[in-house]
Amino acid sequence: MNGADSLCDTLLAHDVDVCFANPGTSEMHFVAALDKKPRMRCVLGVFEGVVTGAADGYARMADKPAATLLHLGPGMANGLANMHNARRAKTPMINVVGDHAVYHLPHDAPLTSDIESLARPMSNFVRRIRNAADVSRATVEAIEAAQQGEGGVSTLILPADSAWSPAPGIVHKAAEPVRTPVSESALKRVTEALRNGKRTVLLVGGKGLRGAALEHASRVARHTGARLLAPGSNARIERGQGRVKIERIPFNVDLAVQMLAGTEQLILVGAEAPVAFFAYPGKPGAFAPEGCEILSLTRPSDDLHKALEALAEAVGAKAATPVFAQASDRLEPPSASTAFNADSIMRGIAALLPENAILCDESVSSGRMTFDLMAGSERHDYLQITGGAIGSGIPMATGAAVACPDSKVVLMQADGSGMFTMQALWTQAREQLNVVNIIFANRSYAILHNELKQVGAGEAGHNARRMLDLDEPAFNWVHMAKACGVEALSVNNTASFLDALRAALQHKGPFLIEAVI
């Protein structure tokens, strides 16, 4: 057994049995090790942004990390943007990044770079493996780090000689992640706050947005009169019929400030105090009004479900009925003659989304209003871009589909962002994943046209249009899908869209709908 085998065995011993990969020469011994382990599912991404984005989507649904395999510093660099999104989503992930053999590093061969410096900003844990005997211990530390607290991105650097040298056959075992009960003092403080009559927002994030945890949150809100909200960006929300209705803090600064206006107390549960995505001259960065008291119920290691249950108990809300999505919240599909635009597309999706679907959202400017429309859809999981690093959607949908082969994954994808990592369509075809990719083809970075106005720069002139528009030529997503072996259709009216969506939802394997709006 060599170090690569030891790595593979240690991952499998911890039930990490999917490896999203784009290997190179320095990772060949790890490839050879994976080749001996049919239990490990190896999924090729033909660009590293696909690899890390898929690992993110996978772990959000599987609730356990995937491994990734990346080729030295530059290969990992290609995956950093989606590692960034994963870090913001608090997704557990184990990156294995190959490096030169230790004795080769002083040569400064062409692919040499400072991997630690590149990895640290997008990782919660970075560890260079020292030698083959260190592999299993280091892997265990990476797994522990990925699963501790709310979850995070671990990056292991595997020098080629640590992979190919003989290793002891010992497979170390990771400690179970610590899940602390809510602290008595925090519970007392929050309980008192919820009884003091002030205007209160209960902001619930992370795993507090899953079924039973969210039901407790809803009971607390209903019983105390607090307003229940979700942060603007979330890794995963369990939503739809029979599940709790929750509003989300908007992206737009003015709307967010308006939503929180008058709030005297903000109680955080697995969430951070909400802030603007960007700074704008003359606008606030933090959304909570001045003087609003901010309290946190939980620490990163707390079990959010148990914390919310304890809070419901403490405020006497255990018998309250959560606010569930009602039959009346469900939308009908738009009529065939409805004007074709982002709104009619989203209404179509909301109406037709099948039960247990996974709805992935990188619709950016087209999708700001999506959230409320889908409240009454069939029960589903909602996954969205979390870190603002565009190019998250297609890989995320790909990884979610690997995790949940029995669910239909529906992706709402802005065209400009989708172009960053469209290579993920090839992986969908390779793995025959059940993903319906819906492209909002407005052929511009529409969000940036708005932002240009927001900063007071007025209408775009020649140079600005050259940087913000995606026409001349319009990118053809049907050709792109066909290049990757994915069936596709282009539609430009509501009737055709609804027909295409119905057909796509019945289709086995990946499908793409280019919705030209």
Place this chain on the structure above:
Amino acid sequence: MNGADSLCDTLLAHDVDVCFANPGTSEMHFVAALDKKPRMRCVLGVFEGVVTGAADGYARMADKPAATLLHLGPGMANGLANMHNARRAKTPMINVVGDHAVYHLPHDAPLTSDIESLARPMSNFVRRIRNAADVSRATVEAIEAAQQGEGGVSTLILPADSAWSPAPGIVHKAAEPVRTPVSESALKRVTEALRNGKRTVLLVGGKGLRGAALEHASRVARHTGARLLAPGSNARIERGQGRVKIERIPFNVDLAVQMLAGTEQLILVGAEAPVAFFAYPGKPGAFAPEGCEILSLTRPSDDLHKALEALAEAVGAKAATPVFAQASDRLEPPSASTAFNADSIMRGIAALLPENAILCDESVSSGRMTFDLMAGSERHDYLQITGGAIGSGIPMATGAAVACPDSKVVLMQADGSGMFTMQALWTQAREQLNVVNIIFANRSYAILHNELKQVGAGEAGHNARRMLDLDEPAFNWVHMAKACGVEALSVNNTASFLDALRAALQHKGPFLIEAVI
């Protein structure tokens, strides 16, 4: 005038008049500034790897830097792989990376990251702009750093409030880069070495591989009996009919060691001592034989042309005739019935390459033998991937074509590597660039199949094949090109390839040939 205007003015005052861009919200004021300056040519890349790779190709041909515009840490991260290649090519480049307004950073908004940590490994110079008044001074420092020595990658971090705040109208002026004459002591040492009768290799890199400089090197080699070689990876070589013939050190470790076997002295001119791209168990990392003396004629600040001229003078070789490519070195096109493979494709390119073409090479495993075949082609510039970070080719060709609108750019592109940054085809269509993209479609990471054998792992099994093969499904480059608005043809025999290449070379605007081998 605000900081963004100041940046734009300072760039233009230094003749930096092309900006490859993928902006976001935090760069909107810089977009607005560019919008006011029609002299600045703004070229959109729909992924940042396109942006930095194009800036690399541009500067290699223009011999001056382009600016890039990148969106915070994650946007820059997408461009790091091609910044890495640029750094290895010693390409001058000015990256402008937006960041949040200074007062917004403490909020740790979703897109916040440690940009310096990400930038440093792939930059020679990193500087955070302090305020609007600092913009012009910082930009000048970045320009100076990019042009000093052999050239390098400068990264400027532009906080949004430095861009939007009022700035003084002062445009600072960069010092001219220092070009030192060769040191007398180094010249003396190398001259003596060239006369001591030992077996000597003269390894010339960087700008020593341009026309007149290379002629001096060839005179020295011819006159002294030294063997003239180029490094394995080079930013740009002026080659073809009427230019100096030069061999290149091979990628393959065994072949490289064999080429340098018996060498007693290695004289470096603008080059580093050659090393293996990767470490392999039991194989050497450095190519020069044990005991070989290594001398360097030049320092990074030396003018390589003048240094080689002084060396020719010092060894008494000024009157020697350089070894030029001869008419007899020119290949005829392969006959129509020749078996269709990488060799026949390259022979076709070698025969048909038009005068003053720019030949870009990311053919990887298909193209290892290309170099010698092209020695007798029409005079051309040869640009290749330098840092091993794949996804260099299509962006590089794109940038070279922006720099040289009157030349035909011919790209030899491996399919697996091309898929990393294929979005550059869209920029070729948008800008109507004269690029003939030739895809070597072997539908595998062929190099990695070889490497798997090299590491002794034997033939690929199921998991390895799933990670090394690009079939199931085969990626269709004709559809991909059409998605981007680029005309394309697929060919699978030598006759059709030659017909397609002849037609493509006559074609205005971009063209793609998928050569299925």
